[in-house]
Each structure stands twice: as C-alpha cells, then as structure tokens.
Amino acid sequence: MNVFKTHASIIEDYSSYISSFISIADPDIRQVVDRALSTGKLWPEPLLQFNPSFEMFGGLEKLIESKTLHEAIGDIFKGYKLYRHQVEAIQLGTSGKDFIVTSGTGSVKSLTYIGSIFHHLLSNPAAKGVTAVVVYPMNALINSQFEEFSRYKKNYEEATGKEFPIIFGQYTGQDGEEAREKMRKNPPHILLTNYMMLELLLTRVRERNIRDSIYLNLRFLVFDELHTYRGRQGADVSMLIRRIRSNCVQQIVSIGTSATMISDSAGDIEQQKAEVAKVATTLFGCPFTSEQVINEKLARSLSPTGTIPAKHFLAAAIESGIHQEDDIEALKKNPIAVWLENKIALEERGGDLARGKPKRLREIAAELATDAGMAEERCRLFLEELLLWISASNVRQQEYGERYTFLPYKLHQFISQTGSVYTTLDQDEKRDISLEPGVYKIDEADKKPIFPNVFSRGSGHPFICVSFVGNQSPSAF
Numbered sequence: 001m002n003v004f005k006t007h008a009s010i011i012e013d014y015s016s017y018i019s020s021f022i023s024i025a026d027p028d029i030r031q032v033v034d035r036a037l038s039t040g041k042l043w044p045e046p047l048l049q050f051n052p053s054f055e056m057f058g059g060l061e062k063l064i065e066s067k068t069l070h071e072a073i074g075d076i077f078k079g080y081k082l083y084r085h086q087v088e089a090i091q092l093g094t095s096g097k098d099f100i101v102t103s104g105t106g107s108v109k110s111l112t113y114i115g116s117i118f119h120h121l122l123s124n125p126a127a128k129g130v131t132a133v134v135v136y137p138m139n140a141l142i143n144s145q146f147e148e149f150s151r152y153k154k155n156y157e158e159a160t161g162k163e164f165p166i167i168f169g170q171y172t173g174q175d176g177e178e179a180r181e182k183m184r185k186n187p188p189h190i191l192l193t194n195y196m197m198l199e200l201l202l203t204r205v206r207e208r209n210i211r212d213s214i215y216l217n218l219r220f221l222v223f224d225e226l227h228t229y230r231g232r233q234g235a236d237v238s239m240l241i242r243r244i245r246s247n248c249v250q251q252i253v254s255i256g257t258s259a260t261m262i263s264d265s266a267g268d269i270e271q272q273k274a275e276v277a278k279v280a281t282t283l284f285g286c287p288f289t290s291e292q293v294i295n296e297k298l299a300r301s302l303s304p305t306g307t308i309p310a311k312h313f314l315a316a317a318i319e320s321g322i323h324q325e326d327d328i329e330a331l332k333k334n335p336i337a338v339w340l341e342n343k344i345a346l347e348e349r350g351g352d353l354a355r356g357k358p359k360r361l362r363e364i365a366a367e368l369a370t371d372a373g374m375a376e377e378r379c380r381l382f383l384e385e386l387l388l389w390i391s392a393s394n395v396r397q398q399e400y401g402e403r404y405t406f407l408p409y410k411l412h413q414f415i416s417q418t419g420s421v422y423t424t425l426d427q428d429e430k431r432d433i434s435l436e437p438g439v440y441k442i443d444e445a446d447k448k449p450i451f452p453n454v455f456s457r458g459s460g461h462p463f464i465c466v467s468f469v470g471n472q473s474p475s476a477f
Helices: 003-020 027-038 061-065 084-093 110-123 139-160 177-185 195-201 205-217 231-247 269-284 311-320 328-333 335-345 361-372 376-399
Strands: 047-050 056-058 099-101 132-135 168-171 190-193 220-223 253-257 346-349 352-355 409-412 421-423 451-455 462-466
Touching: 003 027, 003 376, 027 421, 047 335, 056 061, 056 084, 084 099, 084 110, 099 269, 110 132, 110 139, 110 220, 110 253, 132 195, 139 168, 139 190, 168 177, 177 205, 190 195, 195 205, 195 231, 205 231, 220 231, 231 269, 253 269, 311 335, 311 361, 311 376, 328 335, 328 376, 335 346, 335 361, 335 376, 361 376, 421 462
Parallel strands: 099 253, 132 190, 132 220, 168 190, 220 253
Antiparallel strands: 047 409, 346 352, 421 451, 451 462
C-alpha cells in the first residue's frame, strides 16, 4: 500500500465532501473560503512520526536460568526476544512489586504483566480462582488480547503436548449468556474485562461467585492504557480499585501501562517518571516511586554509531535514487536512511536516546536539502520513495517470519472542525472577512466588532447574525 496515495485520496474525499455543502453567493467571501480550503486550513499537512527500535535484552534463557521466569515460559513465548524495558518490568512483577510501563507504541507492554502473571501461576500450580484481573478501556482491546492469550496457549500445547494449565476468559457486555454462566460457575485464573463490567461483577448477586473468587484469590490488578482514566472517570476507577484492595485477602500487585503518560508530563525524564509515579499513587491508592516507573530504552537499528553521513554521501545517495526491490541490508546502509534515523527519528537527551518530535515532510525535506546541498523538492520526492521502501522492506521482514522491523513510521493527520465566516458590518471595500472567531477585528485599534455569517441553502446569500441587548429579541438581517 502506498501510504501517500492513500492519504491523498482520503483528503481529496473529505475536501469534496466539505465543498459539496458550501454555497456562498458573495464573491469576496467565497474567495476567502476557497483560499483557506486550498491552503489546507481544515486539513493541515500531516506529521510524520517514527517508531524507533527498542534496546534489546535478548532471549528468555537468562531469565529462566535465574529463576526470574518459570521454565515453561520458554514454550509459551516461543521465538520471543525481550526488550530491556520488558525485562526491568518483569523483574519487578515477578518479585511482587507494583510497576508502571510507559514505553511507546509497538513496545509490547502487555508482555510485562502477562509474563509476571504466568510466572506466578506456573510456579503455583495449585492456584485456583481469579488470580489476575486485567482491565482494558475498550472491548476491542479485550478481544485482541484474548486472541493473544489463545496464541500463547497454542504455543505451549504444541511445544509440550500438554494442556495449557492456565485458564483465561473475557467478561464483557458482548459475551453471550452461556459463556458468562460458564465463567460464573468456574471463574478463570485471568479475567479480561473493562472497568464498568468489573464494577457490575462486584455488585450483582448473580456474579457473586466471581466476586468472591476475586476477593479471595486476586494477586494482580492490571489497568491497560492508564492515561484514559481521567477526571470523573478516573475518580470512579480509583474508588473501584480501593474497594477491591480493601476486600482482598492477599497482597495485590498493581500494574499499569501507558504509551503517552511520559510524553504528557513536563521536565526531564526523572521529573516525568516522578509525575507518573504521583498519578499512579493517586489512582491505585498505594505508593509508587520513580524506580517503579519503567520507561522505554531506545536503540539505533541502522547505524550503531549514530554518525551523520557527510554531505557528499547524502547527495550521492539522492542522485542514485531508490530501488524498491533492494533487501534490508541495502536499506541499513543507505546514507539517507541513516540520516533519517539519527537526525529525525532519534535525538539525544542527557546522554540517552529519545524519540524525535513529529515533523511535517516538507520540514524534514528542508533539513535534508541543507545537509545534502540539494533542491528541497527533489529531497522531498526522494524521502517519499525512501519511506515507501522502508514500508515494503518491513512487510517482507514479517513475511519471512521476522518479528522486528526497521524504522517504522506513521502519518498523523489532523482534521479541524468547520466553523463560521466572520465579517464586519461594512458592505464596501472596508469590510473585513475572517474565518477566525472573535468579538473584534484583529489588530483593530477602535475594536470594530465582527459577526458570524450564515448562508441560505438555496441562494447562498449571507445573513449576518447579531443580537440586540435590551428588550428586543435576537434577530438576523
């Protein structure tokens, strides 16, 4: 799939949709509106964001040898290599400590709490009842994770020829009554649900068996996408967690994950972790420290040194062009790809690698034009071809059975809500026309007021909306 063609097609369709119900008879107003639409006021140029590689720890062998993970985990997570942040979180979870994982999208945060829960259940084969509750903000995520659990079950059974010893199940409003009744009679070890259904499980009489199982056996309480619980909903969830903790017999390990909590916090990484720990303490009702907040550890995937290629190498690469069929090794050696990773996708902060801020393609092209000494438009076209090559190469990697990709990226397109046209009351060349809302004309010394316009669907004629203060009712003329 060509992401740029797909993006252009979506924007074209949306532009056509917006234009289809715009009927403006006034030529001056129409000119202002058309100019704004043509410059992308409602759909500005998308931001390009890279998802850098994470620092690798390696296979499961070391953790199994050190007894951090049960030996059967090797069969369950067959073929997996762990990232550094995953290992740090698992070491906390399997030792009975609370933790929050704040690594980015694609960092497989779920493996941290799944590995911790599996280790406990495999190490305690006599465990019965609901040992872990995993709460997701959306049923779609529950369905996705249920499929992931099913894949782990299949891995174990194919490797050992034995039945998977861990029972898991989902409990949502979408599940049939037969499935729910089965779960009521025999609660699973791991319960996947949402916070609203969890609330009902603790209050409805017919779910009493599941509730009692939670209070008697619960050891892990996990909230995925922790950043979604804010405001009143966050208060509701916080009170729900406190009710569970106060009724449970055993000590609970509280776990949260979020891809955005760190980026939403101000300051350096330590200040950000401290702020996340403060939020977690408030939400879970138990103390968290910065050491219990696990952030991502990034690594370079193309050039281990991080050296930016010299100007003549960049220019030569642009002159040579892109061959979409070239393999991944050619991509890793391409000077522009190396430049893109080290100049745009990554940046150094306090000696550590951090994600670069999302940028528009034209901004990246301008930087490349400066560094390579080439025309900006040519650099932009080359970057588009390079990004398509990166996508194609990663698809081939996955087709070959490889789990890990190189410099994946995504486009963020923001689409603004439509608004009104604002004009002054002048009906000559002094009339000011603006799409920016306000009370007065911008930079007008005498504060000349502006008013929103509405347009007749039939004729397109504009009507100025005004309100009279006093005994007269609102009207339009």
